[in-house]
Amino acid sequence: MQRRRLAISELLSHHRRWWIPAAVACVALLGLAALRLVLDEVHLRDVRAALGAVPADRIALAAALTAASYTLLTLHDWIALRVIGRPQPWQVGATASFLGNAISYNLGLSLLTGNSARYRIYGQAGLSLAEAVKVGAIGTLAFWNGIAATAGVALLIQEAPLHLAHWTLETGAAHAFGLALLAIAVVPVILRAGGIRRIGADGFALPLPDARHLFALVAVSVVDLLIASSVLFVLVPGLEADVFPAFFVAYVLAIVVAIFAHVPGGLGVFEAVVLAALPADKPAVFAGLLLYRLVYYLLPLFVAASVLVLREASALRRPIGAGLSLIDKVGRALAPGAITLLVFAAGFILLVSGALPGVRTRLSDLDALLPLPFIEGSHLAGSLVGTLLLLVAPALNARLRSGFVMARVLLVAGIVFSLLKGLDYEEAGMQFVILAILQYARPAFYRRGGIATEPLDGRWLAAAAAALGLSVWAGFFAYKRVPYSDELWWRFALNGNAPRFLRATFAAGVLMAAIAFWHLLMGRSARPAAGTADLPAEVAKTALAYASRTDANLAFTGDKRFVISTARDAFLMYRVRGRTWIVMGDPVGPEAAWGELVWSIRRACDAAHGRLCFYQISADMLPLTIDMGLEAMKYGEEAHVDLADFTLEGPQAKDFRAALRRATREGMTFAVVPPAEVPAIMPDLRAVSDAWLVDRPGGEKRFSLGPFDPDYLARFPVAVVRHGERMLAFANIWTNGAPDGDGGEMSVDLMRYIPDAPGGTMDMMFVRLFEWGRAQGYATFNLGIAPLAGLPEDRLAPIWAKIGRTLFERGERLYRFTGLRAFKAKFQPRWEPRYIATPGGLPRLRALVALVGAVND
Template identity: 65%
Template sequence: MTPAVPFFRRALLWAERHRRWLVVAAVAVVALLAFEALRLVLSEVHLKDVRLALHAVPPSRIAAALGLTVVSYLALTGYDSVALRAIGRPMPWRIAAEGSFTSYTLSHNLGLSLLTGGSARYRVYSAAGLDLGDVAQVSAIAGITFWAGVLATAGLAMAAGGAPVDVAGWRIEGGSTRGIGIALIAVVAILPLLRLTGRHAISSGGMRLPVPTLGQQAVLLAVSLVDMIAASAALFVLMPGLGPTAFPAFFIAYAVAIVVALVTHVPGGLGVFETVVLALVPGDHPAVFAGLLLYRLIYYLLPLLAAGVGIALREGWRLRHPIGRGLGIADRAGQLVAPTAVTALVFLGGFVLLVSGALPGVKGRLNPLDDLVPLPFIEGSHFAGSLVGTALLLVAPALNARLRSGFEAARVLLIGGALFSLVKGFDYEEAALQVVILGALQYAKPSFYRRGGLGSGPLDRRWLGAAAVAIGLSVWAGFFAYKRVPYSDDLWWEFALHANAPRFLRASVGASVLLGAVAMWHLLTGRGVTPPAQTLDPAVATVALAAATRTDANLAFTGDKSFIVSASGDAFLMYRVQGRTWVVMGDPVGPEAAWSELVWNVRRQCDAAGGRLCFYQASQAMLPLIVELGLEAIKYGEEAQVPLERFTLAGPKAKNLRHALRRGEEAGLAFSVVPAAQVPGIMDELRAVSDAWLDDKAGAEKRFSLGPFDPDYLARFDCAVVRQGGEAGGRIVAFANLWTLPDGEELSCDLMRHLPDAPYGTMDMMFVKLFEWGRDQGYTRFDLGMAPLSGLTGGRLAPLWAKLGRALFENGERLYGFAGLRAFKAKFQPEWEPRYIATPRRLGMAHALIDLARLVSA
């Protein structure tokens, strides 16, 4: 082996470990290069020329661009509506429209469509009952349709025209134009051909993607053509001096710009899209750039503002009118998406303040203002406006975490931003935007119910990075506006009504210093996390269990876990560290309002320790938070829930259960429930049963996901016992400790053990009697526990994690007797609920699963 081979291998491993930051760095470099290219393209363009070009755009063209934008976004809703039917999960149009609109408004502006748009789409559709796989299929079909629309529209434009096309001085002759167009259309024809050849699905990497029917494909293609034509035409009508015959060449330039922007992953394609269009579209650069600015406002920012305000207002309405509200899909979806929408609005408000502070004020407004307000007030308001904008960027994450402190801070900052906008230059449009955002925020006030300081929200390096990018964009705008102002040290100390460049310099430095101070404070003070507790405060346990809905919350008493407690002391999260993996057991215990605080707290502690985070047996309610954490959810198995009111021994399905009861009665078996206070008196008998059971099994006692045989632990709970030879003096042949919760809804058992020579049907009899006893006590359901690996395959087409998970847990199943569990539990006709494991992606997943297998099998 040559010396170069180990070097490259180490380099690849290093790149894999730091892949996330390498991607971020690459995107940042591309963005910087794009803005440098934009600066070079606009080197001879001045702000005054752009402003004149903006004023020269006729209102009729702006109205046309607005109308075409509405048509484009309406067409986008068709992607999701047809995709939902294609995967066999049709939804009402209003649900598909909400999922589409919220997804595309976020992904268009923030980029990283799978993370931003995909997360928003999941939040909407999960409220309608779709799982992560369904949402992934919808996103995939919508993405394929988008690219098909780009190719088909470009192909039709080139094939139908057949005339030479000029793009930035590059001439494509007529014959070549028609040939390229036909080739593009042929690429789009691949999907119909797949369906015609009998392919109903495509499998890749473990994901099965349905191929829409020919009718559905026709509708999707029509929708895509309408979307692409409307979106490009919205920019075309804002371009100066372009007649209808120039649209084919213009669309090619538009398509290239869209593709380049998407491939680079720069948020919103900001800078990249503009640079490509300026380079490819002929015309006066100031006028073209003015059209691009209007397009960015009309097609990107206005829909984001409309979506954010609409979602915030609906969430406020839901919380103010709880009677008859909150049960519908739209209400549940709005509840999930509202924090993200409000966060985006507040971030947008801060960004607008920063950019406004970097640009010169309007002379026609500054002169009258000078007669009303002293110059120091104008100077101070300009500087304060930029600081407020920076603060809004930093407060936005606290809103996303539903912190009341974030709401209070954002409200004060938005009021200050509106006032400073008026005093610094009578920017009433900017002030109106701040007021609109403030109104939406205020109306959604009940959404922000979590207690805790601003530092308890998930403010991390990603938010600081986003704020830095926003400040960098405002600085770029300032340098573009004042490119003709020669720099001198005296600029810093120049104070005059029209001294815009000095104000820009001072405001930019102030915003940068504020951002640097916040970053330094987080670096020096840590992340403000609550230290984990090795024991659980009984007062916290009492309050949290009162709000719990899953009886496995009682695993908190096994004595082997660490805990993270919410700031208000009403909820906790339990976990253990195995190797480098922090394994969280189940869902957080307590009100769902506290879950976000707890999972972000454990995430920060895990990151600080250089560990890997893993959630074990998480429910569907945890999936939105798992998506936010950037983890990958894996279906681990299913949990059996028996509705006690419907349970019956009548009918052919219960034949085996009736037979087991008769056999048990003939063998002299008797069932009873021993209260917790009396359990210590039978502990020796229980230990004899447990020891015999363990001797008969391969493996040792376990504690993490099951309770151990520990006298102190068992004495906390009532115990179901089956005796042979009479209820009073017979020997105990089987037992199970019972888990309950204060709400009296769910009943379950934890440690289930029996003698190897117990009569046939002993456990069946015990469960039937437990169901009847629980129903008599007023419980509504019985949790039979997990059926591990239920629904998980390890076949050739299964994803890697499914194969690895099956291989790893097969050993644990043999050790602990999981084989046949689903068949045993299915006899009681339960309802099955999925449970998930959430792990890091790629190599981190394999390491986390190995550590998890060691933990649950130990």
């Protein structure tokens, strides 16, 4: 039983990426099914009549209240920034708040969507990811406190039984629930009064607002809830002021259920709860809900996306690296995503429009201009264009120029077909606005490659399928009184809306399924990598003459690509793993050429929609990585032994003296075999290597370590330790600089020994290598990296440093972190820090996962 539970847990964890969206989709389907049951007796004509009964001044009032609500919500962020001790100008908090709320209200999962948008703004203002999350968390705390306070007061002032659909809450019970909710609302005040200032662990401790700030936050939430509910209240025709308390309770209940359902925007769930809870006229309430969804949700999202693109157009028109200001970075990060959202919305509008009946008078006018086949064909084509707009969105998000061209063509086609299928000029006008915004932001889409080069992400496909499903739901609701028959598929008439819906839905479904299957069968197209797979010998010779580090010899492992400087005197090496471009070490060559090389790969990586990662770089590279907008973190420390100062005298060298005496006593010998003679001893080297690999899972590695490859090993001198004729250990020697007394560095790369080698064999090898290197004129010996060593211990250190420190101290079962450092520390080295540089936020985690995979390949 325990094994079965473990297997189920592992299965769920492994497929978490899919079962969470699947669970959300199931909840959404249940919400839509419940909505369909609630609307079973509601006719589309009644909803249209109710929509027509809402006067224009009420819609204008609702829009004004919506603006007031979103403006008021900006105070949440403004106050929360002061609570965490990082006050910012109101404009910064207002921008983050509006973007975060507009996105999370529509897409749900505010921790990932709204807080991601907030971090894009706050990150450029100097806040960390944890601080941005704290701002959002304080806003969430204020929201729930506002829910509890307003609902509690609404229940306390209720003087009669509360009727919600078929459920009645007596006055006494309503008052009791109200008191309980008010008690919940004051819990933070009680905690604060009890001396509790923070909630959570040291790694992420959320500060509790003091009474003054908490009162302000809750007051903002209360007023906002009243305003937001008033938006819906004024849009529902026929509601009287005396029913507002019951209406408000129903509204709050719907908000809570929608949030817990985790359905994007609470779509379907929110509407079903409000319709079920309110005893008012169902067509009128549903009409009000449709207008509310448009005014309070979609309109702010459209405004946020449009304003963002237009405001940041100047940043989009600059090449990568032209500016590092807040506006530049925010524009580059958010604007293409905003355009993608607008294009996706355009596709959804076309699909829903194709599912609903056209306006009779407009169809009659169109019939006088065009023959019926043109109208029928335009209706079908409009739905297909809508489907393609949904599916082209990932290419826009990837900033592909081909995606931009395709979206532009589809939007023009959508405008034409919207007019030809029923004179839907409102729909055509909205698409024209989106087309204009897309065209204005044209420079943002600079990456080459066809649409097929960007894989169709399962999440995009799920979103497209959900949009198609919603259009199908709308069609079945509109035509639920039309009895189905096979003849409907072949009926062509001016007012044949149901047959057109069936044909368009079928065609759109087939098109979406065909594209999904095509992507599945074709798999991920190979993305051409920049640079070259070959390093010309003359470039290598020139660049290595400038190299100050021996790991430049990793250029010969055969698994890397290269970016070469214009002067052909420098190069950098990298490998592409997934979407992560991993640069190994510092560029090789004169430091004056480093800037050209790193910006070349930065641009190439960005053009391929990749994420850039620099691995094991020195402190000399940090200014360049900062200029590129990357975040550096210490990876470990590299040990350097000054050969001139190394001595076998003194108590610290007693282990070395013992190792040398034992080696002499047992007849072990040390020698350095020159490159020309290495092929002759290759069988002995292979025997040692094969024995060493027996207990090492994972096989050969190439990225940050040389492999056992005869051609590779024959490039370098090889140090060997023998016992008679039997080889016990070997290591190929990397060198750089002139071995003529002017200095230079040496190190070992591939170091292997047989399992039964006598103790102290490797100590003896290193001592003899130090002596050999000093005799050859080398100044230092590089013992390599001690991973995760030397990370800061302070409680204020960043979270990644704390995780690394914990792994170093307690992760000996995973890797010999402390043992490796202790072995190198015996030689009294000089420690130099080495760094990893990656993008910030979630891309950092993905880059590090790819890096681990590359290093262990």
